[in-house]
Amino acid sequence: SAVISQKPSRDICQRGTSLTIQCQVDSQVTMMFWYRQQPGQSLTLIATANQGSEATYESGFVIDKFPISRPNLTFSTLTVSNMSPEDSSIYLCSVDFGGRAREQFFGPGTRLTVL
Amino acid sequence: DQQVKQNSPSLSVQEGRISILNCDYTNSMFDYFLWYKKYPAEGPTFLISISSIKDKNEDGRFTVFLNKSAKHLSLHIVPSQPGDSAVYFCAASALYTGANSKLTFGKGITLSVRP
Numbered sequence: 001s002a003v004i005s006q007k008p009s010r011d012i013c014q015r016g017t018s019l020t021i022q023c024q025v026d027s028q029v030t031m032m033f034w035y036r037q038q039p040g041q042s043l044t045l046i047a048t049a050n051q052g053s054e055a056t057y058e059s060g061f062v063i064d065k066f067p068i069s070r071p072n073l074t075f076s077t078l079t080v081s082n083m084s085p086e087d088s089s090i091y092l093c094s095v096d097f098g099g100r101a102r103e104q105f106f107g108p109g110t111r112l113t114v115l
Numbered sequence: 116d117q118q119v120k121q122n123s124p125s126l127s128v129q130e131g132r133i134s135i136l137n138c139d140y141t142n143s144m145f146d147y148f149l150w151y152k153k154y155p156a157e158g159p160t161f162l163i164s165i166s167s168i169k170d171k172n173e174d175g176r177f178t179v180f181l182n183k184s185a186k187h188l189s190l191h192i193v194p195s196q197p198g199d200s201a202v203y204f205c206a207a208s209a210l211y212t213g214a215n216s217k218l219t220f221g222k223g224i225t226l227s228v229r230p
Contacts, residue, residue, distance in 0.1 A: 033217065045218070105161060
């Protein structure tokens with residue numbers, strides 16, 4: 001497993017602004033992912049953060065709304081752009097060490113409220 | 116279209132008894148299944164997994180059963196303890212050439228273990 005931290009842990013933002021969430025891992029990992037959990041819903045994959053190249057987005061998510069960076073094997077950021085109240089969610093990063101095991105390990109999450 | 120379904124939103128059991136959490140899936144390409152536990156204000160914690168080549172995997176008090184023909188899996192917790200009270204997510208992944216190991220989650224079941 002790994003120690004995964006996220007900043008900020010929570011934030012309250014105004015409509016139309018943007019927030020960047022950071023994810024830091026204490027060891028190099030193969031894969032990093034960003035998920036969203038809307039109130040009362042399951043975790044939904046937003047995108048896979050690829051090191052040194054553009055992120056791979058899932059259906060329904062676009063780069064202009066959720067730009068992602070991954071400059072190295074231990075760090076990634078997710079930006080929620082031009083926020084609306086519908087973006088109020090918990091945002092989680094996860095990591096995968098690759099190999100035969102396919103478990104992902106999650107950070108503590110960032111609780112975002114958009115007013 | 117929800118590919119992983121946890122149809123019961125909640126379950127309440129007496130301490131010391133067995134907890135059985137159910138999960139159904141629709142995508143026959145899924146070949147690896149995981150259970151996560153989530154406490155409030157924390158990220159999901161990996162519990163146990165099972166590959167589709169097995170029908171049972173056990174780890175201490177936790178056992179996962181897989182019925183491929185029925186596309187059904189269940190998590191058994193014996194004996195249940197008050198500290199097991201949390202939201203439990205079922206997740207599945209499909210490993211195919213060139214794809215990452217992305218996870219598809221169910222909506223979760225809230226387990227309450229009564230002292």
